[in-house]
Each structure stands twice: as structure tokens, then as C-alpha cells.
Amino acid sequence: MNECLIKAIRAVGEEIIKNKEWLTELDSAIGDADHGINMARGFTAVDAKLDSLLGEKDAAAVLKAVGMTLISTVGGASGPLYGTAFLRAAAAVPGKTAVGRDEVAAILAAAITGIKDRGKAVQGEKTMLDALEPAYKAFESGAAEGKTLAGCLALARDAAGQGVEYTKTIIATKGRASYLGERSLGHQDPGATSTHIILAALADFCRNTEEG
Amino acid sequence: MNECLIKAIRAVGEEIIKNKEWLTELDSAIGDADHGINMARGFTAVDAKLDSLLGEKDAAAVLKAVGMTLISTVGGASGPLYGTAFLRAAAAVPGKTAVGRDEVAAILAAAITGIKDRGKAVQGEKTMLDALEPAYKAFESGAAEGKTLAGCLALARDAAGQGVEYTKTIIATKGRASYLGERSLGHQDPGATSTHIILAALADFCRNTEEG
Amino acid sequence: MKKVINDPEQVVEEMLQGMIAAHPQYVRRVQGFNVLVRANSPVAGKVALVSGGGSGHEPSHGGFVGRGMLDGAVAGAVFTSPTPDQVYEAVKAVDGGKGVLLVIKNYTGDVMNFEMAAELASADGVQVDKVIVNDDVAVENSTWTVGRRGIAGTVFVHKIAGAKAETGAELAEVKRVAEKVIANVRSMGMALAPCTVPAAGKPSFVLAENEIEIGMGIHGEPGTHRETIRSADEIATHLAEKIFADNPLKAGDSVALMINGLGATPLMELYIVAHKVTALLAAKQVKLVKTFVGNYMTSLEMAGFSISVLKLDEELQKLLLAPADTPAFVQM
């Protein structure tokens, strides 16, 4: 199953790298034109790191390695934030060798807490949290309805997508975009967008796995 | 008659200033884009200087003041060259209170010697000499044929114009344009052009004076 | 994108190699990291200063590594904060036993990455403290933002805290002086033309032929607003007055002034700005102790400039005028 986790993370990385230019373009509108570049650099390094973890049984060990790699390669604001999210995710699934629906729920919850601890933002400040928090809620409600992991992730992805749309309607009060004041209106947040991409990649990956 | 000289020099200045942009454009092709700016600055200063010379009877004094003014305001290569030309012109008409055909011939000859002494160029190096030397020759042949001052100056102007055309066909070996080597081919020399403008203005002025 | 580079992915690496090849008297590289430290680091018996941030602000920060200023500089990717492990290596390489002060420009990414590094180094038993520079008055409503940004005024922090550290002062003292500089320095910038992050390949924004951007940051991010270009005197007065409004000056005050080029603005234009700003200060009967005109905190090849005014007391003045010897800042 951790082979599966590794594959899932690789799938996430592929999507991030595919969207490198788009994310950078979004960041050039309200930031400093590097979000895609940063994330792609990070997930390229993660991909290499995962090669050395192929035999790893412990999900927490994989997640921790991913977190450390992101922290040491992404930089900027998103590096410590996504990195911390993965480190906390690791701490949320100690010793687990299989990652199912409940584990993913715990991972999402821990990631949110980690991002909030590190970045001191709350929902509504035009950050990745505006995608991740609604995604987690949707995931939880899917789980309450007894949906599969893939089903829950599909809900999470859609909620994240709505969260991205929502970021267009608000003024940034955290991160670099906050310097723009009203000028940040109308633009979607790059970090929320990358969170959406990550969740979409995970949803796709799990649907294919469950179906295949 | 020196009132006339002063008026003639003012007429020259007007034409130079009118052609400021064009001369600069010519210089931007094979030089450093300042010949028109330099010459216009110089003749603007000359115009102001002439105000203080209205009562001056001595042609040499007027020409010397013009030369000094050009030297101290034009700068670049053309400043010392045109300035020296006027200083030498002054020396060629000591004490004269009237400037007729013979005086102008002496002035042109002295100017050429001055420019050559100062700039060490000869004809065919793509400089102002390529306009001035044929102009002087044409002036002299007109004088030999008994033409009036205006007639001689018309010949000089036309010869200078041909000289300008000739500069398009040669490679510069003096001044800034020489750095271009073959790339200076096809372009007319800015300094030859300003010499042509000066002679044309003088020819016009004298024709009007003789006719009027 | 037209640049003198080899590979957009290698610009930071090759720049750092160029810096150590050019200035071995001043700096060496911490092997395997994008960290420059003094050739003789660690300096025993001295608090060490570490700064850094995204690359593209050269000579900030590597150019200020040397006696009287920084001990170490960490270079992130272009306009991207360096990662904690890089900062951590810098701290370890420069610590001479008296502790390390991190000079951080106030950007979310910089603050988080440097703080994570401080946590790592503290866990190792290194005494680490930090100051956060936020001199940019363009960002007005700081209750609604993450606070003002750090821009060119940071160089005054390097200079003055660096001079203090050189006296053998304790970490708390060096930090106190750095915070005093931060409390007294204000800056604001503008841009005529954008810059292009090599890896992005195109300019981060576009300005019309008659448009300028006011309140520029130093990362190619847009400023606070755009306006039609005005005369140098009008622009300089506008920026200076925002600075004066935020940190009022009275007759008899002493200041240091920096007219900082953003990368592509010729010194001629910077001196034309200096001409106006020095006149504004003279009109206020403010004493100008020293003026710095040049490229200190750049934004790649952005055209534009920033003005920084630092109010000086006797302590700051003495430290400002103390000697410094670094690749990009030498003072007798």
C-alpha cells in the first residue's frame, strides 16, 4: 500500500510539474512569478527522493521524507507551508503501513493545522487554506456518508476548486499578494490553485486505483 | 556690411537649428547621435553672442567671437573643428569691415587649413572636408569666371551637396564613424551635411541680399 | 527574454561561483550550499550576522559579506526565499561562539524559512536571534497585510549592526542596534520597467510607454498603483513625502540617505533624484550625514529606484561611518 502512497505522490508531482507555467503566471499577477517554479523544483526533488524509499513500509517515513525534501527545495512561502503540512501529516499516521480513507482524513486535518501554525493564516485570507479547508470538510462529509476514499477525494477536489474560485472574490491579507490591497481582487490565488491541483491528482489516482 | 555678416551667420544658425534632428539622426547611424544637438547648442549660443556684437565694425572680431563661442559650446569633434575654422577665418580677414567675394574665398581657404591642422584629415576620409574642399574649388572657379558672391556661393553649395553624396560611397577613416569600417558605407557624413547646410544658408542669404 | 546567461536553471549557481572566483579575498562558499561567508569565517569573539533572501537583488546580500557588515549570506532561487537548511548551514559556518543574528526582510517566505533555520540551530545549542526589516512605506494599511516589506533600508541594518558586532558587543546589543535602525529607516520605490525572472522567461508585468509603477517591491511584483510618468522631481517628491509622513523629520535632525537603483537605472538618473531629495532635506534643515547613490538592493534588470531615509542618533551615526570592507561596500 505504501507503494501506492509513493505512486500517488509521484502522480501529484507530475501534475504540479505539468502546471508549472500556469502557476507561475498566476503568481506573476499577484505575487512574484515563482510559485510554479518553486513547486516544480520541489516535486522534482521529491520524485528523486522517492526512488530511495521504494522499500519503505512506514507511511509516516515516506511523508516525512517528502516534507523534508519540500522544505529544503521549494523555498518561498509555499516551501515551509507545504513542507510543514507533510511533516504534520507524517506525525498523524505513525507507524501506518496502509493509508486508507481514515488516514487521509487525519492527514488533511494535520496538514491544515500545520499550515495554520506555520503561516498564521485563517480561511478567507486568499491562501492555500481557502482550498484546503473546504476540501477537508467535503472529504469528511463524504466519509460520513460512507463514500470510498476515491469518492471522498473527488468531493474534496471539487470543494477545493470552488475554494479557488472563491479566492478570486476576496482581497489577500496574507502573503505577498496582500501588498496589492484591492488590486488582488479578481485573481485566483496560486497556492490555493496548487492545492487544488494536488487534490485533483490524488482523486484521479485513487479512482484509477479503485477502478483498476 | 558687418551687419550683413552678422545677419548671414544668424541665417546659418537658423538653418542648423532647423536641421538639428536630421543631423542627429544621421549621426546615430554612424556616430553617437549628437551632431545636430551639438551644432544647435553652438549656434544658439552664437546667436546670443551676436547680440553683443551688433555695433562691431571689424569682420575679424565677429568671426573670432563666433569661433570662440563654438569652441566653448559645441564640444565633440565638430566643436574644435568648426571653431578653429572660424578663428582661422577671422585671421584671414584682419581689419576688414566689408566681406565680399574675395574675402569669402580667403575665409574658405583658411577654414580648410584650420580644419586640416586641427583634425589631421584629408579629402576622402568621410568628413566635413569632403563637402568643404569641393565647395571651395567651385567657389574659386566661379570667381575666376567673374560670378558674384551669391553666384559663387551657389556653386559652392552645389559642390558641397555633391560632396555629401560622395561621402555615402566611401568608408570613414577619421572620426567616430571610422570604427564602423565597411558598415559606414551607404551613410552620408553628418559633418559634411552640416557644412552643406551652412553653405546653402549663406548662398540663400546672399542671393536674397543681392536681389533685394 | 534577452540576458547574458547560460541556463536559467543555473544562474544562481554560476553567479555564486563567479563571486567566489572574483573575490576570494572577501568570501568563500560553504561547500554544497548556496551560502557565502567571510573568507576567515567563523570570526571568534564576535557576534555573526547572517542575511539573505531570494537572488536577483545583487549586490544584496553576498556583496555585503566582509568586515564591518555581514558574516554570511544565503542565496535562494531568483526572488525566492532560501530554504531553512541553507540558512542553517550559514549559521553553523559563521558562529564564532558569541551567537548569530539573522537579518530578515519581512516577507512571509523569508520569515518562515529563516525561523525554521533558527529552530534547527537553536536545537544544536547555537545562540540565534533575529530582526525583521520592514522599511517600505508603500504598503500602507499594515493591519490588513502581513506588514510592511523589507527593501533597500536593509542595507543600513547590515552596515550598522555589522559595525556594532565588530566592536565585540553581545548578541542582545547587536540586536538592539539593528532594531533601532529598523525603527528609524523608511523607504519607498518606483519602477519604469519590469524585470524578467530567468526561469519564468517573460516580464512579470507590462507598463505602457507613459506609465510608471509606484510603491514597487523588489521581486517584480506590482506596486501599489500605476500612474502617468511625471518629472523626476515630482516622482522623487512624492516618494520622499510618503517617507517623511511616516517618520517625520525636524530641523536639526541628522539622517543618512540612500538613492538605490533597481538595476537598469543609470547613475545619472539616480543623481538627478539625489539632487531633488537632498534639496527637500535641506529645506527641512535636516543634516545629511552621508548619502549613498547606486545599486544596493536591486530587482534584476528592473528600471526604477527607491529612496531610503534613516534618522540617526549619535550611536547610529558613529556605527554608520565606521569602516567596512566587502565586495560591494567599502568605507574607509
Place this chain on the structure above:
Amino acid sequence: MKKVINDPEQVVEEMLQGMIAAHPQYVRRVQGFNVLVRANSPVAGKVALVSGGGSGHEPSHGGFVGRGMLDGAVAGAVFTSPTPDQVYEAVKAVDGGKGVLLVIKNYTGDVMNFEMAAELASADGVQVDKVIVNDDVAVENSTWTVGRRGIAGTVFVHKIAGAKAETGAELAEVKRVAEKVIANVRSMGMALAPCTVPAAGKPSFVLAENEIEIGMGIHGEPGTHRETIRSADEIATHLAEKIFADNPLKAGDSVALMINGLGATPLMELYIVAHKVTALLAAKQVKLVKTFVGNYMTSLEMAGFSISVLKLDEELQKLLLAPADTPAFVQM
């Protein structure tokens, strides 16, 4: 044309006023002239150095007026040699009784105007001599031209002859050293983008997005040829090899290196060039005594750079490393 200026006709005047307002410790203006001299000029018992040329090359030359370098700098209109009367005033203001050396860049206008000034000053009984700098190897066939141009290598003449003058040496000695520098320094430049003379209002040439100009002068005049843009390493190698061909280096030789920005090129790119050129020198087993990277001899906001290599003997090396204290060049 997008510039931080007030009036194209006033740029030199306002720049000079800005320079004296910014650096009263270093320079003062000769009243009524576009001449900057040391604050304490004339310095008695010392040969004085005067240089200058068109404006737009800042920090050349006013930025190099100060102890250990120039005594006076004359600023012409943008890219236009100053007039003899201006140079003459500079000579008079700095002559401390031991004579004055004029450092002239080899351009027809500069040479003629400075020579006319020398004639005026000599007639006054001032001991005046001159050297003409012609370091630019781009201009090859010097029998067909007025000879090579003077570009960034001129700064080495200022530095080294300035240091010699500071020792109290006689005019002939200072001149000898200046000529030795001229004999041993070679430079070559390139441009990515043109510049605009304020009074002209538009760029002096146009380059396509993928075109560069090789063998650039410093007056916005075209270079020797155009080519398609190549990598930094290739361009740097091309320029360096032209320099090496003109003044061959052998293992064990000592040199100083200058990677000079033309105005709009970020330090990052200059250091990428430095990375390559220092490697080429190392491969030749040449000893690199000191490397200067930055904007020393600019061409307004032109993008591009030049490389200068100065072969050093013991005398030149010692003088190069001697202290200097000027607005734009400080060395401990």
C-alpha cells in the same frame, strides 16, 4: 523615451548638482563650470590628474574624483566631449604646482578638446601633459581608423596613475606609469540593448529580440558587427579571446580583471561572465590579483558589458592595490 529626468537639456547640470550634494566630503564644483574637483583641491606637492569626456558614463569620471584617483573630472554634454574652456578650468583648479596629467580617451573630439585646453593652460605656465587611452580591441584595423577607442580600461589608468601621483612622484613619472597601464590593458564589449540620449529622445540603434551587438563602444554607437545571441560563456569567451590575442598571457603572469556593466545589466549576469573569464584565466595559469565587477564605465542605460584585462608587473600591482577613496571607488 522613459527616463527619470526633468528636462533633457538639464540632465548634466542636475546630475552634477546631485553629485556635490550627495558627496560634499569628496567633491566640489568649480563654480560656473561642469567640473568636479576634490573637496580639498588643489593638493599641494602632488601631480594632479584630470579626466573627463561626454556625460552618460557615470560613475566615470566624476565618481572617481578623490584621494588615490582623479583630482578633477570634466563633464561634457551626454556622449559629447567637453569643450576646451571647461577642461582648462579643471586644470587651473587642481594644479598644485607639480603639473597636471590629462587622461584622455581616444576619440577625435576628446583628443582635440583636451589638447586645446592643454595649449591654453601651457600658455598660462601650467605644466600639462597627456596620455591617450586606447584599450578597445574591437577596433581592429587601426591603420584605417583613428586608432582604438578608450573604454573601461581607462578606470585602471585613473586608479594606478592616481596612486602614483599620491606618492609625490613627478609628472613624467606619473605619465610613465599611466602609459604602462595603457600599454598593458585591453578591453572589449558587447550590447544586448541600446541606450537613448535624453536630448535625442530615441535609441541610437535597434536590435532584434535575438540579436546582440559585438564590439560596442560606450556612446551608443554601433559595434563592429551583429550576431545572434549566444550563451554567456560563448560571448565571454569570444571577447576574452580577442583580448588575449591582442595581448597574450603566459603561465605565471599576473592580471587584474574588470567585468564592467554598461548600465542596465544586473550584477547577476556580470558575475556569470566573471565565472567564465576567471576560469579561462585559471586555465592559462594566470594569477588573478584583483577582480572588479560592476558598473564603472557605462553607456547610460545600455544593456551589455565589457571585459578588461590588465597585465601587471610588480609596480602596477602595488599601485593597483594602493588605497583609494572616491564616491564610486573605495579601496582599503
